[in-house]
Amino acid sequence: MCGIVGVVGKQQTKEILIQGLEKLEYRGYDSAGIFVTSPEGENYLVKSVGRIDNLKKKLTKEVSGTIGIGHTRWATHGKPTEENAHPHTSRDGRFMLVHNGVIENFEELKAMYLEDVPLKGETDTEVLVQIISVFVAKHGLDTLEAFRKIVRETKGSYALALIDTNERETIYVAKNKSPLLVGVGDDFNVICSDAMAMISQTNQFVELMDGEIVLVSKDKIIIEDQAQQRIERDSFTVEMSENDLGKGTYPYYMLKEIDEQPAVMRNLIQQYSDAQSRLTVEEDILKAVTECDRIYIVACGTSWHAGWIGKKLLEKYVNIPTEVHLSSEFGYNMPLLAKKPFFIFLSQSGETADSRQVLVKLNEMKLPSLVITNAKGSTLSREATYTMLLHAGPEIAVASTKAYTAQIAVLAILAKVCGETQAATKVQAQTFDLVHELGLVATAMESLIDEKDQVEKLAEDYLKETRNAFYIGRGQDYYVSMEAALKLKEISYIQAEGFAAGELKHGTIALIEEGTPVISMITDTATHAHTRGNIKEVESRGAHTCVMAMEGFERPQDQLILPKVHEDLTPLISVIPAQLLAYFATLQRGYDVDKPRNLAKSVTVE
Known part of the structure; x- marks a missing residue:
């Protein structure tokens, strides 16, 4: 949610900011803006509601400079208007600020420092920039001191980037819980919420830690901790190219990413195999998993659905009880834990705020954790005990497809290799x-x-x-039904639900009306006949049924036959037609497949 970009030391600042914001569109936004200033003292602030194309139409040739910041906003405090869009300006016009996150104590700060200062908009961000101005004008602080002070007094999640128009050579940066990187260039530097926003400029990035103050100029990066001690930190290389981020000949990222799933499966085999084509997992991870007495999978949304598949794989092949929990619930309603728990976090971005708040608490309890993510160097990856990568390549569409199947495959690899080390499951594995x-x-x-x-x-x-549709299935088919329904509802806006087929008669069947679409998944040896009975139940109530059955369980009237694969891996293929159904239903209704309303790819606030 929301995205920040910044550039210092480049003549093409305007173009770089716009290109960076376009790369961050996947995060979700409802307004956008940039601020650019030149060494000669010309300032340009341009903001718009809606898509970045609206912002581009407002940019004139005069807008140019060598330092600037940009932002895509997801409305939290205040409606999506130009007044509430970022960057925000101090009343005297000296300071420009962009901010991701939520300031929890902005009302208190406002009452404390801005009693006589009128505000243009309704955002928590404007409160911060006005207070910085007050610190400088009334309290006699310089910009760095004012920035340090506001960071100390601010509570909540934030990534901040500030420009002082009296200086025009430095971007002041700080973060807490919200992701932000500094990109290292040749006589220039950049900032961004995600490396992909600036990969066209550099592949060298410096990670920032919570609470640090960072000064970014064209030829240096100064990092200091909360005690104002300088910190030296090497950059890391992001292995990503411009080609990875393009749609190529595809009309939408989602279709491209659906098509990439076979290649992702083959890449995972290579990434997790040794020279003898044997699957491998780091010894420390194997030891941690096999020595625990209970596994807790913590995730959100699509990743949570993948976790349910992982639960079955881990229990079957590692013989360790496994629970699946929603991150947003677990952190504040933690269950009674086992004596030797082990935690697995699933997150495509590695920046999911709900999951991070759980991880922070577990780290305080000194409990071991593994994050399975697509983003090397992400916050969850840095802060968890161990990391396994999805190796799926950038996923841009809001509706996750290849990350879901990659998560299941990596969980299968983990379960298989761990199982081979366990006496109880070694032969089976x-x-x-x-x-x-x-x-x-x-x-x-x-x-x-x-x-x-x-x-x-x-x-x-x-x-x-x-207006409505239902997916039904049993066992793993039920878990995939939940994911299939989520795909359909999040991009086509059809009210869709995934139900356990055996639960229909316990209440859900009351929702079935004449013509209600009910899509059934049948891949399970033990329950396929039972699901057929449930299909008859909904048909007798007027349902318009569609059956997707695996070879061996198919019947002549079925609408789609799934190729036969190992019974433990059926979710990897049964989800493919569900993804495509959501894609085509959305196109047929005239909606944007990649950018559904009200949703963001990376949820960086709780």
Whole structure:
């Protein structure tokens, strides 16, 4: 949510800021703005509501300079208006500020320092920039002292970037809980919420820690801790290219990312295999997992759904009880923990605020944790005990596709390799050749992706006009049904739910009306006949049923046949047509597939 970019020392500042903001569109936003200033003292502040294209239309040739900041805003305090859009300006026009996050004590700060200062908008961010101005004008502090003071007094999550127009050579930066990086260039430097925003300028980035004050100029980066002690920190290399971030010939990122899933499966085999094609996991991770007495998977949204698949894999192959919890609930309603718990965090971005607040508490309790993420060097990755990477490449579309299947595959790899070290599950784990089976999954994915025309027709038949839709299944099919419904609701705005098929008669069947679409998944040996009975139940109430069944369980009237794969890996393929159904239903309704309303790719505030 929200995105920050900044540049100091480049002639093309305006263009770099706009390009950076466009790379951050995936985070979700409802307004955008930039501030650019030149060495000659010309200042340009341009803001707009809506898409970045609206902002670009307002930029004139005169807007130029060598230092600037930009922002995409997700409305929290105040409606999405130009007055509430960032950057925010102090009353005297001297200071410009952008901010990600939520300031919890802004009302108290406002009452303490701004009693006689009128505000233009309704945001917590404007309060901060006005207070900085007060600190300088009335309290006699210089800009750095004023910035330090406001950071000390601010409570909440934030990433801040400040420009003093009397200096025009420095961007003042600080963060707490919200991600922010400094990019290192040749006689220039940049700041950004995500490395992908500035990967066209540099692949060298410096990570920032909570509570630090950072001064970024064109030829140096000064980092100081809360005691004002200088800190030296090396940069790290981000292995990403401009080509990774482009759509290529695809009309939407989501379709590109759906199509990339077979390649992701094959890449994971390579990344987690040794020279003898045996799957490997770091010894420290194996030891930590196999020595615990209970595993807790903590995640949100799509990652939470992947966690349920992981629970079955871990319990089956590692023989350790596993629980799955929502991050937003776990941190504030922590259950009674086992004596030797181990925590697995699932997060595509590695910046999920709900998950981080849990991790902070676990670190205080000195409990071990593993984060499975797509983002090397992300906050969760840095702060967890261990990390396993998804190696899925950048995922730009808000609706997650390849990260979901990558999470399941990595959990399968972890479960398989851990199981081989456990006496209780060693024989079972060794008889399951996961490298071979994931290769078959990749091929099955490709065959389903090639059925786009058929899935598009199903979407038109079942979903184009409906207000509601339901997915049903049992076991792992139920877990995938939850994810399938989430995909459909978040981008097509159809009220969709995923239900355990056996629970229909316990209340849910009351929602079935004449013509209600009910999409059924059937891949499970033990329960496929039971699910067929549930399909008959909803059909007798007038449901418009669509059946996706795996080879071996199919019947002539079924709408889609899924290629046969190992029973533990069926979620990796049954989700593919569900992703495509959501994609085509959204197109048919005329909505933006990649940028659904009210949603953000990276949720960086609780």
